[in-house]
Amino acid sequence: MLCMEAKEILKNHVCKITQLTDEQFDYFFSHFKKQSYKKGQAIISDGDNVDCEYFVISGCLKSFFINDDLKMYILQFAMPTWWASDFNALYNHTKATINLDCITDAEVLCLSNSDREKLCNELHSVEHFFRWRTNRGYVATQKRLLSLMNNNVKYRYEELLKMYPELYNIVPKNLIAAYLGVSRETLSRLYSSEK
Amino acid sequence: MLCMEAKEILKNHVCKITQLTDEQFDYFFSHFKKQSYKKGQAIISDGDNVDCEYFVISGCLKSFFINDDLKMYILQFAMPTWWASDFNALYNHTKATINLDCITDAEVLCLSNSDREKLCNELHSVEHFFRWRTNRGYVATQKRLLSLMNNNVKYRYEELLKMYPELYNIVPKNLIAAYLGVSRETLSRLYSSEK
DNA sequence: TTTCAAATGTGATGTAGGTCACGCTAGCAC
DNA sequence: GTGCTAGCGTGACCTACATCACATTTGAAA
Structure with missing residues (x-):
């Protein structure tokens, strides 16, 4: 089936x-x-x-x-x-x-x-x-x-989530960071700073 | 011809x-x-x-x-x-x-x-x-x-020249830098530092 | 329910590379 | 020749991000 x-x-x-x-x-x-x-x-x-x-x-x-x-x-x-x-x-x-x-x-x-x-x-x-x-x-x-x-981490992160929003729920942040090519700490600081 | x-x-x-x-x-x-x-x-x-x-x-x-x-x-x-x-x-x-x-x-x-x-x-x-x-x-x-x-500029530069040595003579350094994704100044400092 | 590991947040500090500014040289245009 | 621009080197300073250390949360396994 x-x-x-x-x-x-x-x-x-x-x-x-x-x-x-x-x-x-x-x-x-x-x-x-x-x-x-x-x-x-x-x-x-x-x-x-x-x-x-x-x-x-x-x-x-x-x-x-x-x-x-x-x-x-x-x-x-x-x-x-x-x-x-x-x-x-x-x-x-x-x-x-x-x-x-x-x-x-x-x-x-x-x-x-x-x-x-x-x-x-x-x-x-x-x-x-x-x-x-x-x-x-x-x-x-x-x-x-x-x-x-060309783009900084923040832009690349937003671009990725815009393109594949489903990743946000499925994939842990340390893996998102490994995709973007930055440390998980830097990625973490990004979205704690915004809003 | x-x-x-x-x-x-x-x-x-x-x-x-x-x-x-x-x-x-x-x-x-x-x-x-x-x-x-x-x-x-x-x-x-x-x-x-x-x-x-x-x-x-x-x-x-x-x-x-x-x-x-x-x-x-x-x-x-x-x-x-x-x-x-x-x-x-x-x-x-x-x-x-x-x-x-x-x-x-x-x-x-x-x-x-x-x-x-x-x-x-x-x-x-x-x-x-x-x-x-x-x-x-x-x-x-x-x-x-x-x-x-994964690699720093120096490594990428050497890798590029190893792969395409002919570029060294044909292509000005500022274009090599633009390929590697760094400023021409940084590239310039690289090979002035080594040897 | 307890436990433990994975995932995450955050401060302090280090560093590769960017940016700006300036000077030198060489080759091409006139 | 004279002038001008592209290419290149280099110093001073700046910044984004890495690294290390530690604390907190969470979720799955037992």
Whole structure:
């Protein structure tokens, strides 16, 4: 039943962008594997071989980097219909340098790198979809890069909450800080000062 | 003659990634328009409609953002075989917020957004190529984002020069600073302090 | 209900890098 | 040649944010 739901969510997401017949979509979908994870559970850890990318059905993931001083920087919060992985490791067949884990209980659909490439090769529409998806991620990351250079923490914080208001309730502030690239103390002082 | 050379450069670049017959490549290439620009000349300016993306044959471009205080932040230096544009505006049919201009005299091949989409639609291999290209840009931008949050200016400067040593001779230091997201004064103090 | 860890607030102090101001040099325009 | 502007160095001072330390709150587990 929830499996049915997952299929519908993915279908909705993909068919908004590209045309697939029902049979084609069924075939596409048959390559995904459903997984459930508990809050706090790791999906990809530093040093792992990375085989899959993950389409979020429910819950919230984070992909993040840990530096030598054990400081965490969050690359992405992944909410339903978002895709997450260590894309660098996935595309280049290197070990993971990015971690992926669960902020809440989560259900995802996994697609392996080789299956994605196979599907892209077999179905032009699927290749089109994945081109679209990466374009979107690329442009969003460029915007974030500029914002990081150009705007102060306060502005970036407000921008983030305007864009993803649901994060405010789901994600603890120390993780928001790790996304914005500041210390949790500085972030805390921000909204105690305003109003 | 240089036109022949441009064609070869593009062919080399594309066929490293994807299979195209000679006729297919000729057809692909027929949609590009060669353009020459002088040092300092603008290709895309803030507020423009953005129709094309640009494949660099020779010279060096920069894409950059100017904020309200007239401070410049450089998104990308584009050397030969790199692609540049305001991809956000291009994909989303909005006005340019990113500028593109020439650090040196430059020759480029222009491809319009509609021709790209047409070609991607007609030739699966072309769609594959563009998916690959954006994947690469996406991953590189994510890395830069992390480096910006995690590393200090000195490290980022050395990292940049290690990756693109040719920039050192071509690009004035104030532009390097604008790429790293620091003031030219700070950058200047860096390498006067070391050794 | 108690307990414990995670999440959060806040003061004191340190620091990387920004800003402003000025001077020098080199190459291009006339 | 003369003048002018872009590029670059450098000192003095300022500021946003980091770091460290400690207190308080909260929510989930036992």
